[in-house]
Amino acid sequence: MRINRKQGEMKARPVTSQRRLLLSVIQEAERHLDAKELYRRASERNPNISLATVYRNLHVFEKQGLINERHLGQARCYYEMKRLGEHQHLVCEACGQVIEFESPLIRKLVAEVQRKNNFSVTKVELYLEGHCHKCKEL
Amino acid sequence: MRINRKQGEMKARPVTSQRRLLLSVIQEAERHLDAKELYRRASERNPNISLATVYRNLHVFEKQGLINERHLGQARCYYEMKRLGEHQHLVCEACGQVIEFESPLIRKLVAEVQRKNNFSVTKVELYLEGHCHKCKEL
DNA sequence: ATGAGAATGAGAATCAATCGCAAACAGGGC
């Protein structure tokens, strides 16, 4: 369960107030944020924070494995805290609601793909789009 | 097996030479193209074609269900002819190679998600990233 | 052949994301 040791020795990163702020905003968020929304929320508490800093730190957090970067349909990226239990997204084309789900089939599927292709998979992103029960009827 | 009738009556779209050209380039492509590459290839046969036309028609083709839009990791979109047998993508982080795969588990998974969430799924995009057997060793 | 509506080309506009650089900061050593 080593945190960060030898083997890729992570250089100590200064803990800056911006970094702390950004991480708390992400943690407090109910769900995924995109960079702009994160910037907006962070700006409320530190009006000086720069959008570039937001992007830079998102990359840092991702590299550190603190957050996940997700693509929800559009080109824009969304970010969320890494949680236990990988989940995937189901989006309604019509009303835009995002449902999170998980299934043991995913692990099974990934295992199969890894085996068949001799790959070691590090990232799984399943994106389903469709119509929710409400929008189906319209 | 109706082609396009009542119920959403698709308005006739003029068949333009650009449209025809773009579609053949996409069909002749071995794999996914992004807009720029499509533009490059189309320009070889019609140097006047505009990048805007490429984008416009990609959207048209997608709406018509002729092509699929895929997101391969990065922000950029890739397009490919719709083929029988949905396939998904496995990308090596290191060397960038893209492997296509399919598995009956995907259909099963989608069925499960549809049932549990009372959704009707119209688009399935599974993106796996990792290291291929060659890059694992480096 | 004609007219109405749709599509095109070219460049401007938009939007997300990145970069370059000078100034400010964090953290270890003294």
Add this chain to the structure above:
DNA sequence: GCCCTGTTTGCGATTGATTCTCATTCTCAT
């Protein structure tokens, strides 16, 4: 506590992809 070195930050400029605008051209049913 103070200094030094390497990081990080803010800012403005930049890139790159995609979309928009609009005058012109084209397709096709009549």
